[in-house]
Amino acid sequence: MNIIKSNNIIVLVVDDSPESLGMLNAALNEAGLTVLVALNGMQALSIVEKVQPDVILLDGVMPEMDGFDTCQKLKEKLPSTPVIFMTGLNDSEHVVRGFEVGGVDYITKPVVPSEVLARIRTHSHNAKLAKSAQAALDYAGQYIFCVSVNGELEWATPHAQELIGSLQEDLVEKWAHIKPAIAQWLAGNERDTPLTLPEMNEPLHAEYAGDYDQLHSLIRLVKPKQLGTEADLQQALNVTKRESQVLYWLSFGKTNWEIATILEMSPRTVNKHLEQIYKKLEVDNRTAAASSAIRILESS
Template structure:
């Protein structure tokens, strides 16, 4: 019997201490950890491997986590991947900025290992349920679509997809 597939967690942080701490805790939970020390490296990495969840530091030199998240969410193959921000920034404005950039959660440092692992499990389960629902609708043979507040198509079944002329 094949070994069950391990969850893939991408950790994006410029702090070696944080990377070591999180890698150890996540690997103990049975997941595979990918590491990027900067936003541009994370963007390149997801073009090679699509993670199941991303832990993203908000404050990094160069491209910050907020911009990194916006760019990750602009990639169609990564748009569904939950992003959990982790940072020392505790002000409401930063939390709102992280969620507005596409994050699903926001954890402040210092990070408790049990808490971050629990949050990863919850967001993985939610993302998988949403993906299953999309897959079921895609195979149902129905013409369905959803639009965002501006009226742009946010999602559609293959039957509702625009055709190229």
């Protein structure tokens, strides 16, 4: 009887030990999983070019390309696929390094099949939930990234990837420049304030969009609104230059006294300009006039 009920779960096992590969292959196949095997990092990278696994089991110590370098290259191709490290080392430094390069979990050798299956079940389920959320966000046209607490990019909606790709640089290379600022911003107390990303070829802001599974954060990329000018108001609404200036500051919620101070006129003169503005815009009050101005300023 299968220990885990799977719906075509594909697991890629990367280990330079044929004995370890054979044992895991038998245990996972018996549990109803589809197993792909690779003896080294290069074979693993070749496999993922053709088939996308749901979970990757990766030996931490291998000759030539070790598991940590392999993980980094795999995450470039499959940022949302969970990687579980397998290691016979008790050194915490290697465990930490595994997480730093994108691993989500680790198990120690000799591995226990039931433990491996439990980890696969958990991380496969979480990854599918993440992909469902990602698909929903992309369907809604959202430019969303999911990042770890240290700013590592975990996944991005296709819309977001296209946005970065349109800026003439590879997504992974571009994110390497952004990551330090993202990590510092997330660690601080100013998440409510959008983060300006000067590394981009065009102005972009990062907005905090909430936590994901307590270990990751969702970040929305937005293009700063380019407000129109007083001249736009004058042309669109057929008002005088002075009236457009009054209306411009009115759209920012300024009082008559504040507008008078800014434009160096008396509050009474401001009020006279407003009376003419109301007539020309065919509105009854300052709120309606400000709303008309805002629509034009945001669409300019």
